[in-house]
Amino acid sequence: MYRPAEPNWPLARILEIFIWQRLTDLFGAVPFSKTTEDATDVNNKPVYDSQESIYRQLITDLDAAIANINATDESYGNADFYYKVLPTTGRNSVTR
Secondary structure, three states, X not given: OOOOOOOOHHHHHHHHHHHHHHHHHHHOOEEOOOOOOOOOOOOOOOOEEOHHHHHHHHHHXXXXXXXXXXXXXXXXXXXXXXXXXXXXXXXXXXXO
16 A cells, blocks of 8 residues: 655655544544555444554554655655645744
């Protein structure tokens, strides 16, 4: 599923992790580990994973996504549009 060779995948993966984090923060235990096993297999009765197990996996996935970010890749442009962080400095591009 995870394709680090494609330049936009790390950012897409980080956004997905953020969404899962918000989902488990809001609802607690949610279906997580068995939801993406196979795109053709529909699981109508998924197992609910604990927040602890979800967070452990999210941290592992986040580390992998961060490791695959290439700050010099043109696909990221000059700045992060979400947090306004410059990829070369890691600092916010908006001065306060």
